[in-house]
Amino acid sequence: MAKSALITGITGQDGSYLSEFLLKKGYRVFGIMRRKSELNYGNVSHLLDKITILDGDMCDVNSLIQAMKISQADEVYNLAAQSFVASSWSQPVFTGQVDAIGVTNILDALRIVKPEARFYQASTSEMFGLVQEIPQRETTPFYPRSPYAVAKLYGHWITVNYRESYDLYACSGILFNHESERRGQEFVTRKITMHVARAYHGDKTPLRLGNMSAKRDWGHAEDYVEAMWLLLQQETPDDYVIATGETRTVREFVEKAYAQAGFNLRWEGEGINEKGINTDTGEIMVCVDEKFFRPAEVELLLGCPEKAEAKLGWKRKVSFDELVSRMVKHDIAQGVAKT
Ligand code: NAP
Ligand code: GDD
Numbered sequence: 001m002a003k004s005a006l007i008t009g010i011t012g013q014d015g016s017y018l019s020e021f022l023l024k025k026g027y028r029v030f031g032i033m034r035r036k037s038e039l040n041y042g043n044v045s046h047l048l049d050k051i052t053i054l055d056g057d058m059c060d061v062n063s064l065i066q067a068m069k070i071s072q073a074d075e076v077y078n079l080a081a082q083s084f085v086a087s088s089w090s091q092p093v094f095t096g097q098v099d100a101i102g103v104t105n106i107l108d109a110l111r112i113v114k115p116e117a118r119f120y121q122a123s124t125s126e127m128f129g130l131v132q133e134i135p136q137r138e139t140t141p142f143y144p145r146s147p148y149a150v151a152k153l154y155g156h157w158i159t160v161n162y163r164e165s166y167d168l169y170a171c172s173g174i175l176f177n178h179e180s181e182r183r184g185q186e187f188v189t190r191k192i193t194m195h196v197a198r199a200y201h202g203d204k205t206p207l208r209l210g211n212m213s214a215k216r217d218w219g220h221a222e223d224y225v226e227a228m229w230l231l232l233q234q235e236t237p238d239d240y241v242i243a244t245g246e247t248r249t250v251r252e253f254v255e256k257a258y259a260q261a262g263f264n265l266r267w268e269g270e271g272i273n274e275k276g277i278n279t280d281t282g283e284i285m286v287c288v289d290e291k292f293f294r295p296a297e298v299e300l301l302l303g304c305p306e307k308a309e310a311k312l313g314w315k316r317k318v319s320f321d322e323l324v325s326r327m328v329k330h331d332i333a334q335g336v337a338k339t
Helices: 013-024 042-047 061-071 092-113 147-166 188-200 221-231 250-260 306-312 320-334
Strands: 004-008 028-033 051-055 075-078 118-124 169-175 207-209 240-242 265-268 275-278 284-288
Touching: 004 013, 004 061, 013 028, 013 042, 013 221, 028 061, 042 051, 051 061, 061 092, 075 092, 092 118, 092 147, 118 147, 118 221, 147 169, 169 221, 188 207, 188 250, 188 320, 207 250, 221 240, 221 306, 240 306, 250 265, 250 275, 250 284, 250 320
Parallel strands: 004 028, 004 075, 028 051, 075 118, 118 169, 169 240, 207 284
Antiparallel strands: 265 275, 275 284
C-alpha cells in the first residue's frame, strides 16, 4: 500500500515543492486548503490531477479531524501559517490563532484519529530572533522578536509537549530562510528579483527597501522539503536546525540580483539616505523607505546544520549564487508585469 501524506499549507511555496517530492516517492498526497472568494490553487495548480484537496482551516479543528479521517495520513506536514513576519504586527491575534493554536488543533486531530501517524511542524529560525549565540543550533536559547515568532514558539513547544505527553512521533524542523521561484512576492528576495526583472524590461522605478543590513541564511526551498521528509523517516522523533551555514546581507542579495541582469551598482549615502546607483548610467536603482522598517528587527540569522548533516545525511545542494540566479532568470523570463 502506498503511504499517504496530509499537507496543511499545500498551496504555499513549501507545500508545492513537498507535494512534488512526495509524489515522486509514490505517496498519495492530500492537502488542506481554506475557502477563498475566488477559487485559486496557488502553487499546486499544475498538480490537481495527482493530489486531493480537502476543505479546511487551521482555526477549525473539526475540518482537520475530517481531513485526517479522509486521508488516513501516515505522515502529516503542518506547513500552514500566516508566514509574513511584517503582517504579524498588523494581525497579531489572527497570526496567533493560525500559527500557535492551529498547531494544537492539528495535533489533536492526529491524536484523535490516528495517533501512530508521524507529524512534522514547520518551526522557524525567527524563534532565535535577538540571537543569543552565533551560529544558532538546536540548543541555542530562543528570543522571538515578532508576534509571528512568538506564535511559532508556541507551535514549537506544543509539538515537543505532545511528543512527551502522548508518545507521538512529532518533530520540529527549525528551518532558516528558504526561497525559490515560487516565493511570495512580499518577501524580500522575491520582491528584489521581480523588481530586477522589471528593470531589465525597461522600468526605471527605483526599488524601495527597508533594512538592507539585515543578514539571513538563505537556501532553496527544494532542498528544504527533502529535510522535512527525512525528519519523519528516523527511528526516534527529534528536532533539527536546517540551514546552509552561510549568511548574507539583504544588500548583498540586491547586488547579486542586479548583476545577474547586467546592472552593476555602487552604494552612496548611509541609513535612510543610502542609494544603489547604476555605475554605467548614474541612475538611482535602489533606495530606502522607512515604511519597510519593522518595530523590532531580527538583524542576524546564521544556522548550524551539523546535526542534520550528521544524523539525517541532509545537505543543501543549491548555492546562494545559484538561488539568486534561478530566481532572477525565472522572473525575467516571466516578463513580469508592473505592479
Ligand atoms: P507560504 O508560502 O506563506 O504558505 C503558507 C500556507 O499556509 C499557504 O498555503 C496558506 O494558504 C496556508 N494557510 C495560511 N493560513 C491558513 C489557515 N488559516 N488555514 C489553512 N491554511 C492556511 O509559506 P512557506 O514559505 O511555504 O512556509 C511554509 C511553512 O514554513 C510556514 O509555516 C512558515 O511559517 C514556515 N517557515 C518558512 C520558512 C521560509 O523561509 N519559507 C522558514 C521557516 C519556517 P493560502 O493560500 O490560503 O494563503
Ligand atoms: N519583506 C521585506 N520587504 N523585507 C525587507 C525589506 C522589504 O522591503 N527590506 C528589508 N527587509 C528585511 C527584513 O526587515 C528582514 O530583516 C529581511 O529583509 C528578510 O525579510 P523577509 O524576506 O520578509 O523574511 P523574514 O526573514 O522576515 O521571514 C521569513 O523567514 C523566516 C525564517 O527565518 C519568512 O519566510 C518566515 O515565515 C520564516 O519563518
